[in-house]
Every structure is written in structure tokens, then in C-alpha cells.
Amino acid sequence: MNKFLVLALLSATASARTEIRRPGLSATRAPLMKLRGGAAAAPTKVVESSVIQAILTQVAKEVSSANTSPAKFLGFVGAFCNWFLGLSAVLDSLKLGPEVIALPMTLAMLAYSLLFSRWAGWDVTPKNYILSASHMFNVAAQANQLRRVITYKLKTQPGAKAEVTQLALKAAAVVAVVTAYTLAAPSLITKMPAGSFLASKGGPFTIHPWPPVTKLFLSAASLADLHKPTSKISLAQYGALTLTGFIFSFYGLFVTPINYPLTGVNIILFLSSLWHLTRKIISLISPLPVVTKGGKPGPKPAMKK
Numbered sequence: 001m002n003k004f005l006v007l008a009l010l011s012a013t014a015s016a017r018t019e020i021r022r023p024g025l026s027a028t029r030a031p032l033m034k035l036r037g038g039a040a041a042a043p044t045k046v047v048e049s050s051v052i053q054a055i056l057t058q059v060a061k062e063v064s065s066a067n068t069s070p071a072k073f074l075g076f077v078g079a080f081c082n083w084f085l086g087l088s089a090v091l092d093s094l095k096l097g098p099e100v101i102a103l104p105m106t107l108a109m110l111a112y113s114l115l116f117s118r119w120a121g122w123d124v125t126p127k128n129y130i131l132s133a134s135h136m137f138n139v140a141a142q143a144n145q146l147r148r149v150i151t152y153k154l155k156t157q158p159g160a161k162a163e164v165t166q167l168a169l170k171a172a173a174v175v176a177v178v179t180a181y182t183l184a185a186p187s188l189i190t191k192m193p194a195g196s197f198l199a200s201k202g203g204p205f206t207i208h209p210w211p212p213v214t215k216l217f218l219s220a221a222s223l224a225d226l227h228k229p230t231s232k233i234s235l236a237q238y239g240a241l242t243l244t245g246f247i248f249s250f251y252g253l254f255v256t257p258i259n260y261p262l263t264g265v266n267i268i269l270f271l272s273s274l275w276h277l278t279r280k281i282i283s284l285i286s287p288l289p290v291v292t293k294g295g296k297p298g299p300k301p302a303m304k305k
Contacts, residue, residue, distance in 0.1 A: 071254035079131035088236035089141035098152035212261035230283040245270030
């Protein structure tokens, strides 16, 4: 559980090293400040309008150019399907109790979507705002699931308060370490051997290797409990995970820079999620036989015509 918490916090700050540049905003602001005595309100409205317009323009571009290259096509389809991750969490929060929420998987989901939202929206080519937005939505949905499971544990499990307090202290320590790493990364990458992986645009001092790591932890959370009761398997969640794992197994081969780790971890995610999804579907199609008072299995329920 601690590993998932560390990864969730890592993803929240690891991307801070890359500056977000919005071409045109600073250039637009200077002339506007000179208009009508330099009123402060006018530049703010123009800047906000420019940001919104830039987002809408990028989304329209992604839709219109979805079939112009394999990267854009897979990214568009994957972004569309990725919305099911957040939607499955919302559906589970409405239909299932908090006792079925797997805390490791929830933390891994948070780490995964926190980091991928930044990666897809700012740091990869071609940019994928639809995918980035789907991850932002999933962050909100998983945060709600995290709230529900922690509240449930505090109400029903003795000693849960002390456990939550310890997690909070560890979280503070992790934030301090990750912040130091994030601030040091730009200078560290310049000291790496020229031409090496450590000094490359896809190396560990950039954001690119870390999204695959978070997806690996999604698979780890699934593989760690291969025989969990099917009653605690979310059909919606594992259906979404299986689908996104399948699509992004191909997507990582077409982005720039090519992300082989992303392809590898998505293959693992696809297979591990498919295992749970198959078990859940089989349990729904073939219900368990009725058990008699003597402990012996009785006849299976008759199928209704």
C-alpha cells in the first residue's frame, strides 16, 4: 500500500520541472496593458479567453485530424475509451458500497491519471487534450472513491485512525523528497553523459518514463489479488482497464519519442485486467450451485425461460 501512496504523490509533483509555455499570451498582454490607461481587468479577460480558445482549437484539431496518422487515430480512440475509467468509478460510487473499493488500486489509479493528464496534454507529440481531460476526470472520480474507502475504514475498523495518521506523515516525507528531485532534475540532466539515456529527452529526468511506471502499478494491483472474490470485482472498472490496456499497447509505438515501456506495461495491464473481467463475466453467466444445510452442493438454479 505504501508503494502505491508513494507513486501517487510522485506523480502529483514529478511533472513540475517542465514549464508550461503558452505562446502568444505574454505578447498579447503587453500591448493591452497600454490601452485605456492600462486597466487590469481587460488583459485578464483576454488572457482567459485566449486560453479557452486555444483549448477548443486543439480539441477541434484532434477530432478533425484523428485519421491522419496512426498516433493520432489510436490517441483519439484511446482518449475516448479512457473516459470509461472515470465513468466506471462514478457508477461504482452510485451502485456499490465502499467495502468493495480496493485501496491499492485506487491509489494506483490516482497516480496513473495525475501523471498521464500532464503527459498527454503538454509533453508528448501529438498533444492529446481529450485524453488529458479524461484523466483529469478520473482523478476527481478516484479521489471520491478514496474519500469513501477512508471514511468507511475510520468508521468500521479499530485502529484505522492511527493508520491514516501514519500514511499522512509518510505522505509529507514523500512530498519533500519528490519536490527536491523535481527541482534538481533540470540541472542533473545537464550533468549526464552526452548521448546516454540519462541525458535523453525520454530519460528519467523527464516526465516520459514515469507514466508507464504508474500503469505498471495498475497491473501490480491487479496481479497481487488474482483470486479476489468475484463479488468484489467491478465489472465496469475492469472492462475499462482491459479496453484501455489493449488500445495503448499500440499507441506507445507511434508517439514521439517512441515509448516502449508504455507499450510493455499496457500489454501486462490488458492481460491482468482481462483475467479479472473474464472471471466476473463467467460468475454472472454461470452462478454458483445452491449449498444445502449439510454443506453439500445442491442443484443449480433453473434457468428462467
